[in-house]
Structures are given as structure tokens and as C-alpha cells.
Amino acid sequence: MKKAKIVATLGPSSIDKIEDMVKAGVDVFRLNFSHADHKTHKQSIIKIRDIAKKLNSKTAILQDISGPKIRIGEINGILELKRGDKIRLVKKNPKTVYDLTISYPEIIDDVKIGEYVFFADGSIRTKVIDKDKNSITLEVKNEGVLSSRKGVNFPHSDLKISAITEKDKKDLIFGARNHVDIVAISFVNSKDDILKAKEILKKHNASPWVFAKIETKKGVENIDEILEAADGVMVARGDLGIEVGIEKVPVIQKKIIRRANKLKKPVITATQMLLSMVNSPFPTRAEVSDVANAVMDGSDAVMLSDETTVGKYPIKAVETLKKVIIETQQIYPYNKRYEIEDIDAIAASVSDLDKGINPKAIVCFTSSGTTVKSIAKYRPKSPIIAVTHSRETSRKLKVVWGVENIIEIPKIKNPEKLIDKFREIALREKILKEKDKVIVTMGSIVGKEGTTNMIRIIEI
Secondary structure, eight states, rough: OSSEEEEEEEOOTTOHHHHHHHHHOOOOEEEEEEESOOHHHHHHHHHHHHHHHHHTTOOEEEEEEOOOOBBBBBOOSOOEEETTTTEEEEOOOOSTTTEBBBOGGGGGGGGOOOOOOTTTTTTTTEEEEEEEETEEEEEEOOOOOEEEEEEOOOOOOOOOOOOOOOOHHHHHHHHHTTOSSSSTTTTTSSSSHHHHHHHHHHHTOOOEEEEEOOOSSSHHHHHHHHHHHHHHEEHHHHHHHHHHHHHHHHHHHHHHHHHHHHTTTOEEESSSSSSGGGOEEEEEOHHHHHHHHHHTTTSSSSSSSSSHHTOOOHHHHHHHHHHHHHHHHHOOOOOOOOOOGGGGGGHHHOOOOOHHOOOOOEEEOOOOSSHHHHHHHHHOSSEEEEEESOOOHHHHHHGTTTEEEEEEEEOOHHHHHHHHHHHHHHTTTTOOOOTTTTEEEEESSTTTTTTEEEEEEEEE
């Protein structure tokens, strides 16, 4: 079994292949709210849930809200640009073909002379050389072509724009009403963006895990406070590379993953993992190495985007990702060590026992999933079996490293009867067999969050 999880983005290439993708190894389906409408996403959610039920899988759904993706407005045809050309970003009333509108015109107030502005995924780079209250003038630094709705990045500007747009608020409410398991917030700059999203979700009686997508310079600078507020993070390497420079992304990726691991916050590494498989049944060697490095860095999950939304080989891409993960596990640095805090004493002890007695599994009784994340932090070599009475918790745990089986069990207050019920299910579903030795963690107050205080070694 693979330890790191697979997140696959649903799109035209994969909407009719959900069952095959789950069988191939997908743990979490990502719905990209930068595309499609609520009706389409609702149909996708229903389809994923129905297939998960059919396969007895706890497959999770990740809602990725679009955030304030800044784009230029409409252009008549194609605008060809040469080095030294001057173009303007204007708040309103463009007068020539070189005057471009943008989706958030108020941003112009925050941009300063001397700063750089990038267009079309960084392929066109410009410098601000003049400014007035209604526009900024840019000097083009390289040749390129622009067309309508291309993205704009302001890597050096301190923009005062919120990560939660009006569209995002509506999308969050939709996600809350349709019980998505994880929400990813785009272009997070500070903990306030995460807290604002959680507040909206709470008002609508929803508590999915909220992940921060790190794809801006400010997001990197404020990573500690963001990790404190978020339930997990996604290293979104596309826009991040444009914002900070692609040469800095590998080091930033490693630093973010290391910090997230230490704080037991699940982390997804995303963008162009197997991009060549959009058109080819085989990845490049560099892509395989990239996936392996993301796994070795400590990613809880790796993500496919174009590969499964518009690619020709979505199933093959998932199968390839799974093979690379399993192969990389042969040299994975299991049973990691950290300075032990009181709250992690149980998890650290489980890791030591795992290394010492080599059990068949680590069985973790959990209500909210917190204990499972604590144990996964130490990266034990033995598979983790999560046991919970909560359907919501069981699906969230699909993104957590090392969780190979999730068992839903009725609420039983007596610890001995609870273990007996687990034995019965584990044997019936052939997750374990008689005489298997397992480490069990549970709380003295069964079913209450944050009470795990016991470790037992039992024989099935």
C-alpha cells in the first residue's frame, strides 16, 4: 500500500472515469471552482459519493475555491508585444489597444513605480515606469503575445486584496451545504484569510478542514501564522514560481513541508507533477524524480491537475503516481524524531514501539482525527488503521499520510467492547487476521475529542 496519498482534479477527461480512478489509487478528488458552475459541481459530488459507497471507499472531496486570480480584460484578437513597448493597466475607459483593464482595478492603487508586473504565467515581464490615480504605465522587458483573460502577477507589490472574494463566499456556502471534506483557499497571504473562510463555514454549520494554498510571496513570508490557523497546506507551485522565481520553489517546498510535518498539518504538493502525461502515456524521468522528491520531503499527498482534467491518460497518470510513491517508500526515513511536547507523548511512544516490535498495524481510535495526525507526524513504518464513529472524520483522514484503512464504528463507551467490535470488523473485512499483533491507542473517555491517553499491544 502507498503511504502518501493521491489527489486528482476532476475534469472533462475524468468525470466518467471516477470508479476506475478510485480503483487505481485516488484518495481525494479535487473540484476546481475556477471552472464550471454549481450545478456541474453538484453532479460531480453526487457521482463521487455514489461510487465511493459502491466501492466501500471513504474517498474525500476537496473544494478548491478560485480566490482573487487577477486577469486582464478582453482584447480584440492578439496583442503582439516587443521589448521596450509601453502598455498601461487602467481602472476604466481604455483608449488604445495598449490600454488593458484588469479584474480588480483597485489593485492599481497598491502598485509602485519600479515594481514588476508579469502576464500569462510569467511569460511576459514588465516594469512599472509611471503612475497616476487611474493607471500604471509598464515597459515590456521581453517579446510575447497577450490574449484575453490572461493572468497577471504582482510579485513585488503589497496588494490589499482579500483572498476571499464575493464569488468565493458563495462557493464556500455551496461547499458547506454539500458537505465537502476539505476546502483549499487560494492566494492566502495571512492567517486572516483562513479565519475568514472558517467563519463563513461555521455560520453554515460546516467544519471541513481548511487548507491554505501557498502561492504568493506574502504567503511564504507569513507561513508560520498561516500554518497555525489552517488545518493543512498546499504547496501550489504554479503561481508560487511566478511570484518568487522558479529557482526558489524547491527550497520553499522543502521548508513548508518540514514545518507542516512538525505541526502535524497535512500538506499537499501540487502543480505539474506529471505534466507530460497530458499527451503522453509515459512521464519524463525528471517528473518521476520530482514526485519521488516530494514524497521524500514528507508530503502527505501529491496532486494531479491537467493530467486528469484534460489529459489523454488520466488512469495511467494515477497508476504512475502510485508506482512512484510505492517505489520511493523503500528508502523513506520512517520513525522521524522531534522534540517531544506533552501533547505528542503518546504519538512519539507509538513510533518507538513501532520501530521496536514491528506490529502488523497501528490502530488509532479517534473522534476528530487529531490523534491520527499526531501519529502520522512521526511517520511510522507500520500501516495506520483509523477507527472512528464520524463519517466526516473518516473522509478527511483520506488525505493523511500512512492511513491505509479507515473503519467506521458505532459509538460504544466501554473500551473493551469497542476493541471487540473493531476485532470483529477487521477480521470480517480481512483487514487483519487472527494472531496479528497491533498497537492500539485510545482515550479513557471514549468518543471525546482530545482524550487519547492509552497505548495497548493486543493480539487479534
